[in-house]
Amino acid sequence: IRYASHAVGYDNETIALELGDNSESNNTIDFNILNTHKEFLNGLQRADNFLTLLPQASKNLLTNDATPKELFDSLTMERSFYGFITSAQQNVPLPLNHASSNISEEELQTILQHPGIIRARELYLLKETVYAHREWYHAIQSMPSEMRGAAAHVAHLWGWHNQAIVAAARSDIRDNLELRFPKAYFETVSNHAQSRGLASDWVYSLIRQESAFSPKAKSGAGALGIMQIMPSTARQVSRSAGIKLKTKHQLLDPHKNIKIGTAYLGQLLKRFDGNLVLATAAYNAGPHRAKRWQPKHKPMDGDIWIETIPIHETRNYVKNIFTYQAIYRRNLGMEARLSDSLKQIQPKQNTSIATN
DSSP: OHHHHHHTTOOHHHHHHHTTOSGGGTTOOOTHHHHHHHHHHHHTTOGGGGGGGSOHHHHHHHTSSSOHHHHHHHGGGOOSHHHHHHHHHHTOOOOOOOOOOOOOHHHHHHHHTOHHHHHHHHHHHTTOHHHHHHHHHHHHHTSOHHHHHHHHHHHHHHTOHHHHHHHHHTSSOTTOHHHHSOOTTHHHHHHHHHHTTOOHHHHHHHHHHHTTTOTTOBOTTOOBTTTTBOHHHHHHHHHHHTOOOOOGGGGGSHHHHHHHHHHHHHHHHHHTTTOHHHHHHHHHHOHHHHHHHSOSSSOBOHHHHHHTOSOHHHHHHHHHHHHHHHHHHHHTTSOOOOOGGGGOBOOOOSSOOOOO
């Protein structure tokens, strides 16, 4: 019902409330949705009615000169979640579209002599991170696109990866995947991932999504550090994993944060029987929610299941993680491909799952 209703233009969050996925709305089922679902299924049997079932955006796509197959095939050119899914289905290489870029000596000197960049660098060395970020953003805001690309290279050379990512994304070198998806803290990530039985590309994808490699990141909800861990979760994981954690401020140390974050990922992966999709959703929305969202009776393809996630933020979060993971596989010298976990999500068991 949720999937068919989404196809005819309903918002997933609205559907979730109407179907009782929220404990505060269990008695608010709107039976108009059931009628819409029935009309949708009936309409599929009649080709002349099919277009009336689609959202306006989809109708616009199908009314141009391209055939549906041509539109579908065009996705194999896009570096996106749907582009990667389509390429995997077509059995063609994923469209990473990577393009290397370099910085000339002249460009390097221009950036190094920029007053805003000089101030940002000095503040960064003094560990005045907030003010350093402000100076950096103000400096690159007025730069032309090609100069921002040069600034991205400089930040990358300094190991200031968060700023390199931001500058590259707003420049003419968006296709430089090595700048936009760096392998920072390589030994720390590799060692802790290996000790917990995790794939480094998955850990890197989570870091890239959570903080874009900003070790001092703080969320409005209180999550801290490079893997954005809630202090309460960090304390519980630390106790169960035998990790020393004296104060929550230690979570701003990227090495300590990664150690605790990978321990938590290992716990989630075990709870969800090794399924990365469910563990990823649990990392963002909590294991109880991910458990509740599992198929009830029969297995479901992972890409379809992701579309049924009722929280918009988590749905996009999971898509980003698996897009980034394929890119990181390339950056780590492996075959760029989607996770096998996208092939199938198993129905939930009757056993309960603990939460942190």
